[in-house]
Amino acid sequence: MFHTITDECIRCDACPRECPVGAIASGPRKYVIRDDACLDCGACVEVCPTDAIVSNARTRDEITDAWGQIEIQHIQAGG
Numbered sequence: 001m002f003h004t005i006t007d008e009c010i011r012c013d014a015c016p017r018e019c020p021v022g023a024i025a026s027g028p029r030k031y032v033i034r035d036d037a038c039l040d041c042g043a044c045v046e047v048c049p050t051d052a053i054v055s056n057a058r059t060r061d062e063i064t065d066a067w068g069q070i071e072i073q074h075i076q077a078g079g
């Protein structure tokens with residue numbers, strides 16, 4: 001949804017260790033982010049040695065809405 005990995009990826013395996021929701025996996029030629037799982041937290045961006053991870057967020061409302069959804073799920077699960 002919000003972050004994606006470009007062809008600059010050198011498959012160093014750093015980013016999956018940082019992702020809190022396991023949204024990053026090794027693909028055939030580069031690592032990939034599952035659109036339906038990414039929270040747009042930005043943790044993976046910080047560790048990438050080649051700046052291969054970029055934000056696709058289009059509006060701040062989308063980001064706010066994504067975090068809102070997570071908070072709702074957290075509350076529904078009992079806090």
Ligand code: SF4
Nearest residue numbers: 019038039041042044
């Ligand atoms: S932005 Fe956050 S949730 Fe999305 S892939 Fe990176 S570490 Fe995972």
Ligand code: SF4
Nearest residue numbers: 009010012013015048
């Ligand atoms: S941290 Fe960057 S270079 Fe390393 S696997 Fe992730 S996207 Fe690829």
